[in-house]
Amino acid sequence: MKSRNWMLKAFVLGVVFFIAALLVKPVGVSTQFSVLSGIIHSTVRPNIITEDPSRETGYKSTNAYYDRNDGKIAEDIKNPLNYGFVFVLAIPLGSYIGYVTTRKNKTKRKREKLPRKPLKYYVPTFISGFLLLYGARMADGCTSGHMMSGIMQGSISGYLFAGVVFAVAIPTAMYVGMKYKGNGGNE
Amino acid sequence: MEIILAVILGGLFGYALYFAGASNPRQLLSMLRLEDLSLMKIIVFAIGFASILLSISIGIGIFDLSHLSIKATNLGVIIGGLIFGLGFGSAGTCPGTCVAATGTDGIKKAIAAVLGGLTGAFAFSMTYGWWKNIGLFDQMNFGKITLFHLSDKFPSVFQFGAIGLFITGVIFVVIACMIPMRGRQ
Numbered sequence: 001m002k003s004r005n006w007m008l009k010a011f012v013l014g015v016v017f018f019i020a021a022l023l024v025k026p027v028g029v030s031t032q033f034s035v036l037s038g039i040i041h042s043t044v045r046p047n048i049i050t051e052d053p054s055r056e057t058g059y060k061s062t063n064a065y066y067d068r069n070d071g072k073i074a075e076d077i078k079n080p081l082n083y084g085f086v087f088v089l090a091i092p093l094g095s096y097i098g099y100v101t102t103r104k105n106k107t108k109r110k111r112e113k114l115p116r117k118p119l120k121y122y123v124p125t126f127i128s129g130f131l132l133l134y135g136a137r138m139a140d141g142c143t144s145g146h147m148m149s150g151i152m153q154g155s156i157s158g159y160l161f162a163g164v165v166f167a168v169a170i171p172t173a174m175y176v177g178m179k180y181k182g183n184g185g186n187e
Numbered sequence: 188m189e190i191i192l193a194v195i196l197g198g199l200f201g202y203a204l205y206f207a208g209a210s211n212p213r214q215l216l217s218m219l220r221l222e223d224l225s226l227m228k229i230i231v232f233a234i235g236f237a238s239i240l241l242s243i244s245i246g247i248g249i250f251d252l253s254h255l256s257i258k259a260t261n262l263g264v265i266i267g268g269l270i271f272g273l274g275f276g277s278a279g280t281c282p283g284t285c286v287a288a289t290g291t292d293g294i295k296k297a298i299a300a301v302l303g304g305l306t307g308a309f310a311f312s313m314t315y316g317w318w319k320n321i322g323l324f325d326q327m328n329f330g331k332i333t334l335f336h337l338s339d340k341f342p343s344v345f346q347f348g349a350i351g352l353f354i355t356g357v358i359f360v361v362i363a364c365m366i367p368m369r370g371r372q
Binding site for chain 2 (some may be wrong): 006007009010011012013014015016017018019020021022023024025026027028029030033034036037038040041063064066068076081082083084085086087088089090091092093094095096097098099102121122123124125126127128129130131132133134135136137138139140141142143144145146147148149150151152153154155156157158160161163164165166167168169170171172173174175176177
C-alpha cells in the first residue's frame with residue numbers, strides 16, 4: 001500500500017460510514033449471515049417460522065433467535081429483499097469494481113494458486129469464519145456494526161467490543177504468525 | 188428506493204473496504220501483528236472523521252435521529268468479542284471484509300470464510316435460547332448506552348451531546364495521524 005494516500009483512503013471510508021447512517025442506517029453486516037443461514041434453515045424446515053398477524057413484524061418462530069425482538073429476524077428471513085440484506089449482497093459488487101479498476105496500475109497480481117493440500121488451507125479459514133460469526137452474533141455486531149458504526153456514534157458497546165477483540169486478536173495473530181512463518185500456514 | 192440505496196451504499200462500502208486494503212487478509216494480519224499499522228491509521232481516522240460529520244449533522248439538525256443504531260452493552264459483547272477475536276486473529280478477516288474479498292482475487296479463501304460464517308451464525312441461532320436462559324445477556328447489562336446524549340431513546344454517560352462526539356472524533360483523527368506507519372519489524 002502506498003503510504004502517502006492513507007488519508008484519502010480513510011476519507012473515503014469515513015464518508016461512506018457517515019452517508020450510510022445519514023441516508024438509511026449505520027453500516028452493519030453480521031446480522032445478514034443469520035438471515036441467510038435462516039433462509040436455508042426455513043427452506044429445509046418450513047414450519048420453523050409462521051405468520052402471526054398480531055405482531056408488528058407479522059411473523060413468529062419456534063427458534064428463540066429468529067423470534068427475538070418481536071420476530072424481526074423471522075421477518076427478514078421471510079422477506080429478504082430488504083435494505084440490510086441487499087446492502088451486504090452489494091458489497092462484493094463494489095469491491096470487484098475496485099479490484100478491476102485499480103488492477104491495471106499495479107504489476108500483475110499473482111493468481112491465487114490452488115494449494116497442494118486444499119483441506120489444510122481452507123479448513124482453518126472455515127473454522128475462523130465460524131468463530132467470527134458465532135462471536136459476532138453473540139455480541140450482536142461485528143467489526144462493522146460494533147467497532148466502526150458503534151464507536152462513530154459513541155456507543156459504549158462498540159468500545160467494549162473493540163477492546164476485547166483486539167486484546168485477543170493481536171496475540172492470536174502473532175502466535176499464528178510465529179507458528180506458520182515460512183510455509184504460508186494460515187495466510 | 189431503499190433497495191436502490193442498499194445497492195449503492197453496499198457497493199460503496201465494498202469499494203471503500205477494498206480501496207483501504209481491508210479486504211486483504213495479509214494486510215489485516217500484518218496490522219494485528221503490529222508490523223504494518225497503515226490500516227490501523229486508516230480505520231481510526233475513518234471512524235473519527237465519520238464521528239465529526241455525524242456530530243455536525245446532528246448539531247445543525249439535518250440528521251434523522253431515528254437512524255441511530257446503538258447496540259446493548261452486556262456480557263454477551265465481551266464473550267462474543269473473545270470468540271470473535273480468535274477468528275479475527277487467526278484468519279485476518281471479519282464478516283464485512285470476507286464478503287468484500289469475494290469480489291477480489293482472494294475469492295477462494297473468502298468463500299471458505301463466508302461458508303464458515305454461515306455455519307457459525309446458524310450454530311448461534313440454534314444455541315441462542317440456551318445462552319439466554321443461563322442469563323448471558325442479563326449479566327453486566329447496561330442497555331443501549333452511549334457516551335454522549337444524542338437522543339432521548341438512549342441513556343448516556345455524559346449529559347452533553349453532539350459536541351462530545353465532535354471532540355471524540357477530533358481526538359480519533361489526531362491519534363490516527365500519530366500512529367506510525369510501520370510497527371515492529
